[in-house]
Every structure is written in structure tokens, then in C-alpha cells.
Amino acid sequence: MTPTISVSGLTRRYHSQLALDDVTLHINGPSITGLLGRNGAGKTTLMRIIAAQEFASGGSVRVLGSSPVENGAVLRRMVLVREDQTLPRLRVGHLLRAASWFYPNWSSGLAKGLVADFNVPLNRNTRGLSRGMRTALGIVIGLAARAEVTLFDEPYAGLDAVARQLFYDRMLRDFADHPRTILISTHLIDEAADLLERVLVIDRGRLVLDEAADDLRGAATTVSGTVDAVEKFAAGRAAWARRTIGSQASMVVSGVLDDDDRALARLLHVSLTPLSLQQLVAHVPGWSNSDPKENQSA
Numbered sequence: 001m002t003p004t005i006s007v008s009g010l011t012r013r014y015h016s017q018l019a020l021d022d023v024t025l026h027i028n029g030p031s032i033t034g035l036l037g038r039n040g041a042g043k044t045t046l047m048r049i050i051a052a053q054e055f056a057s058g059g060s061v062r063v064l065g066s067s068p069v070e071n072g073a074v075l076r077r078m079v080l081v082r083e084d085q086t087l088p089r090l091r092v093g094h095l096l097r098a099a100s101w102f103y104p105n106w107s108s109g110l111a112k113g114l115v116a117d118f119n120v121p122l123n124r125n126t127r128g129l130s131r132g133m134r135t136a137l138g139i140v141i142g143l144a145a146r147a148e149v150t151l152f153d154e155p156y157a158g159l160d161a162v163a164r165q166l167f168y169d170r171m172l173r174d175f176a177d178h179p180r181t182i183l184i185s186t187h188l189i190d191e192a193a194d195l196l197e198r199v200l201v202i203d204r205g206r207l208v209l210d211e212a213a214d215d216l217r218g219a220a221t222t223v224s225g226t227v228d229a230v231e232k233f234a235a236g237r238a239a240w241a242r243r244t245i246g247s248q249a250s251m252v253v254s255g256v257l258d259d260d261d262r263a264l265a266r267l268l269h270v271s272l273t274p275l276s277l278q279q280l281v282a283h284v285p286g287w288s289n290s291d292p293k294e295n296q297s298a
Helices: 043-050 094-100 108-119 131-144 161-177 189-195 227-234 259-268 277-282
Strands: 006-016 017-027 031-036 058-062 079-081 149-153 181-185 198-203 207-213 220-226 239-245 248-254 272-276
Touching: 006 043, 006 181, 017 043, 017 058, 017 198, 031 043, 031 189, 043 058, 043 079, 043 149, 043 181, 058 108, 079 131, 094 131, 108 131, 108 149, 108 161, 131 149, 161 189, 189 277, 198 277, 220 227, 227 248, 227 259, 259 272
Parallel strands: 031 181, 031 198, 079 149, 149 181
Antiparallel strands: 006 017, 006 058, 198 207, 220 248, 220 272, 239 248
């Protein structure tokens, strides 16, 4: 089966800066995939190249089996919503009408419902919109397009928690009825964790993690207690992020724990706290400048 998005050996240089370094990934749809990483890691650059809004320095990108560059047939089946997007200076209603002409799967009914949900003013010019309203308008276009490939790059700047939850709910509801390939970048990892079927992590331009989200849930645990007890529990396990304060210690151990592990924890009087997806991503080897297996004392 041809991947919906196929990226092979992708690099992007800006003079002496390497923004993307030999990135290879393949996404089969329909699915919702999270693209995670620190600011400046290369997420936006990757999305812009996939959407043919920027050129690669090396490697290749295929979307729906073809290069998206100057390919109207592919571009009409794809939408990119960015945090810093520039909107044409039109009345909101006119902009939505123009979008409906471009995207063949456009849903006027969904657009109307989203406009009402987010209180987007149809008669206002886009240049008079607040940051939050510009963001909401981008979400309306991104979802109502029902594009086979939908890219959201930090799509909720200026939205409060209630509006962000509204976005998640509407996206999931429409995805269930009209499946497509959705790639969403976010720094609000735990907030979006339940949406994701797959997780991609980029660090300093390199893809450092590509896993099914279900495989990551419960894949690492913080063990806390006395130094001796924690060391006994962690013996023979992959462990990192060790911290000690006096006689107390904590460390992260990898692997899903079973009933025997929990019985041992009770025996040793250590506490077990599963890492959230955001915490787990922060511990991906190579994520930070320090060695994640190096002892850390406070």
C-alpha cells in the first residue's frame, strides 16, 4: 500500500544551520499522528515541505503517491493550518466561500457549525480579527476542508482551554465520520495525548522516536523511595534520570510493569508513578544535551 505521506532522507539547510537532518518516515492513513518536539526542532519546516510551501535541500517527499511540488491535484487534497499563517485581507465569509471553491471535499455544513461554535464573525475583515479569532478561522478551514491530508501546526494560538477542547472534540467527531490522515504538531502533549494514534518526535532536526501511542502509554515509570529500595527495584532494568536528595531517590525505569513488579514495589515501600506522554517524550534519548542515564543529584 502506498503511504499517504512518505518522507525519505529529508534534509533542509538554512545557510550553515541544519533544520532537518536525514528524516525518514511513512504515514499510512487514515490516522491521527502527533508531531512533537521543542520549539525550533524542525516541526514547522517538515510540515511546510510536506505541503510544498518550502523546498527541501535533499531527500524526497511524496504525498498520496506523488511529489506535492507544483502539483495542483495533490495540493487540492491537502490543507496546512499554521499558528503564524497570514490570511488574505477579505471578509471572513468571503474567505470561507473562496476556500470552498478550492477544496473538493469542503463541507459547508461543518463550516457553518464551527463558525457558530467558535463565534467567528463572518462580516469582519480578517485584518481586524484578534489572534484567537484568526486561530479559530484557521481551524474552521482546516476541518471543513475535509482534505485527505490535514496538517495542523500548533493550531490553537490564542485559544483558551475551553476552546482548545472544543477543537479536539470537533476534530475527533468529524474524523470518526470522515476518516483522513491528520498530522498535528503540538507542545501541549498531555492535553492532546488521547487523540493520538502515533507519536513522532523530532529533536534538533532528527527523528528520534516513531512509535504507536498505545505502545508508549505505561512504557516508563518513576520509582521513588529510599536509595537502597529504589536501586533494588531498578536492578536489571533500563533506568535513567536518577535523582537523590539525602536518603531518598527517584529514577525512571522503562518497560510495562506487571503484578509481580507492583508486589515488589509494595515489599520495598517504593511508589510507582507512570510517566505521562509529555514526560516520556522529555526522556527520549538524545532529547536533552545531558546523558539521560547519567546520575543527577540535588
